[in-house]
Amino acid sequence: MMGGEFTLTEREAEYLFRIIDSSINIFLRHQLFLWAQGELQGLLPHGMLICLFDEGNGQAVNIERFSRTDMDEIRFSELCRPDGGIVFRAMSAWSAGKNQPLLVYPNNSHTPTYKHFSHDLRHENLQRIAAHGMFDANGRTTCFFTFTQISAALSERHAYFLELLMPHAYGAGAYAVS
Numbered sequence: 001m002m003g004g005e006f007t008l009t010e011r012e013a014e015y016l017f018r019i020i021d022s023s024i025n026i027f028l029r030h031q032l033f034l035w036a037q038g039e040l041q042g043l044l045p046h047g048m049l050i051c052l053f054d055e056g057n058g059q060a061v062n063i064e065r066f067s068r069t070d071m072d073e074i075r076f077s078e079l080c081r082p083d084g085g086i087v088f089r090a091m092s093a094w095s096a097g098k099n100q101p102l103l104v105y106p107n108n109s110h111t112p113t114y115k116h117f118s119h120d121l122r123h124e125n126l127q128r129i130a131a132h133g134m135f136d137a138n139g140r141t142t143c144f145f146t147f148t149q150i151s152a153a154l155s156e157r158h159a160y161f162l163e164l165l166m167p168h169a170y171g172a173g174a175y176a177v178s
Contacts, residue, residue, distance in 0.1 A: 015042035032176035047149025
């Protein structure tokens with residue numbers, strides 16, 4: 001876990017329970033959209049969630065977007081370019097950070113990570129990024145979730161939320177996009 005020890009407030013524990021409870025009933029893409037734009041907002045308010053899934057079977061990486069705002073396909077494709085798009089750069093930073101939750105935000109501007117993303121965050125109106133993923137027994141990334149357009153300030157508490165949420169987000173997403 002990043003930072004120190006955290007204890008969930010009563011409200012946060014309730015949000016987490018609802019997120020976990022509702023995640024086991026997600027089987028279709030539209031259900032994942034409703035979950036991402038509904039229950040997940042309680043712990044991690046965001047405008048857009050970008051999910052990458054790699055089943056490791058030689059097929060292309062599956063990239064899904066769940067957003068309450070419009071973004072044209074050209075701009076979205078730029079964000080997800082494997083050769084330098086912000087999502088793949090975030091995944092590289094996450095891997096370089098020993099697969100710990102990645103928080104990219106202006107108040108953290110003293111770190112090289114924010115400086116690496118600041119232009120794109122401003123240019124694409126993404127504001128802040130909170131990202132985390134899962135990897136298999138061989139260390140290969142199997143999924144990566146990038147939460148963007150986060151208007152609230154991020155803190156180490158959000159990193160803790162990402163750690164709690166990731167197994168459930170992966171489980172829900174794997175069903176919904178397969």
